[in-house]
Amino acid sequence: MLAAVLSLLLALPLLETHPYGRAMLAPLFLLAIAAAVAGQPGRAPGWRAILVVAMVSVAWLVARLADLTVILSSGATLRVAPVLGLALTLMILSRILHALAVARQVTRGIMAEAFTGYLIVGVVFAEFYGLLDGLLPGAFNVVPPHGAAMTVFVYFSLSTLSSVGFGDIIPVHPFVRIIAALEGVCGLFYTAIVVARLVANDARKRGNEI
Numbered sequence: 228m229l230a231a232v233l234s235l236l237l238a239l240p241l242l243e244t245h246p247y248g249r250a251m252l253a254p255l256f257l258l259a260i261a262a263a264v265a266g267q268p269g270r271a272p273g274w275r276a277i278l279v280v281a282m283v284s285v286a287w288l289v290a291r292l293a294d295l296t297v298i299l300s301s302g303a304t305l306r307v308a309p310v311l312g313l314a315l316t317l318m319i320l321s322r323i324l325h326a327l328a329v330a331r332q333v334t335r336g337i338m339a340e341a342f343t344g345y346l347i348v349g350v351v352f353a354e355f356y357g358l359l360d361g362l363l364p365g366a367f368n369v370v371p372p373h374g375a376a377m378t379v380f381v382y383f384s385l386s387t388l389s390s391v392g393f394g395d396i397i398p399v400h401p402f403v404r405i406i407a408a409l410e411g412v413c414g415l416f417y418t419a420i421v422v423a424r425l426v427a428n429d430a431r432k433r434g435n436e437i
Contacts, residue, residue, distance in 0.1 A: 229339040231255075231262040232346055240378045249374070253291060256312070257284055263319040263343075280318060287311035303362050313354040320347045333425050341421050345388075348417060352410045353377065353384035359403050366400040388414035 235255045242248030264280050289295075291308040298304055323344040330337045357380050360366045371379040383396045387410045398404045 228259070228262040229343045231259040232343050232350075235259045236346065236350075236381065239381060240375070243378050244372070244375045253288060257288070260284060260315055260319060263322065263347075276322070280315065283311055283315050283318070287315060299362075305358070305361065309354060309357055309361075313351065313358065316347060316351050316354060320344065320351060323347065327421055327424065330425060337425065341425065344421070345414075345417060346385075348410075348413060349385040349388045350381065352388065352406070352413075353380040355406065356380040356384060356403070359400075359406070363400045363403065366398060366403045368397045368399050369395075384410065387411055390414060 235252075235258075238255055239252065242251050260280065264277060287308055290306075290311055295307040296304050297307060323340055326340055327337065327344065330340075354377075356366075357376055360371065360376065360380070367383075369379075379396065386393055386396075387407050390411055392411075398407045
């Protein structure tokens with residue numbers, strides 16, 4: 228799962244601006260989703276979870292290919308595919324967080340899962356920034372290049388999540404500023420809580436074995 232997510236993130240800036248590259252991103256995204264559903268350590272995915280993810284994945288692919296849009300009452304245009312993509316990513320994040328919460332031993336698989344979850348938190352916020360940029364014109368101090376918006380938002384999101392903050396991209400709209408600040412807090416708390424949880428569970432298991 229970690230390899231699939233890293234492959235998607237590394238391929239994003241190389242393929243997003245290419246006319247045929249965007250078509251290759253769709254199977255990479257679906258591969259990452261499939262790997263996340265099937266790759267939870269120590270537990271096979273239920274058929275209901277697989278069915279729900281499969282249905283949303285098909286809907287996302289159709290909306291992406293047809294470029295479906297919805298015109299809101301405010302007059303703004305909302306693309307359907309990014310909304311469904313955000314829903315898929317949130318589903319995967321919830322599965323990862325559940326796996327980390329019930330983990331009883333710190334293994335390489337669990338460590339990879341924890342790192343993958345951290346990256347996916349950044350992807351969730353990046354997708355949300357993409358939606359906000361479409362709904363709130365001028366939300367950022369820069370206009371993302373046509374066809375490469377997701378690359379810009381992933382870069383900004385991971386920089387904010389890790390508290391690096393290079394300062395080249397700045398949220399301008401007050402609501403987006405609050406979201407960016409909350410992402411920074413989530414990055415700090417994710418590291419602290421996940422590490423503390425894994426260490427506590429591992430220590431409890433070792434104590435029971437003594």
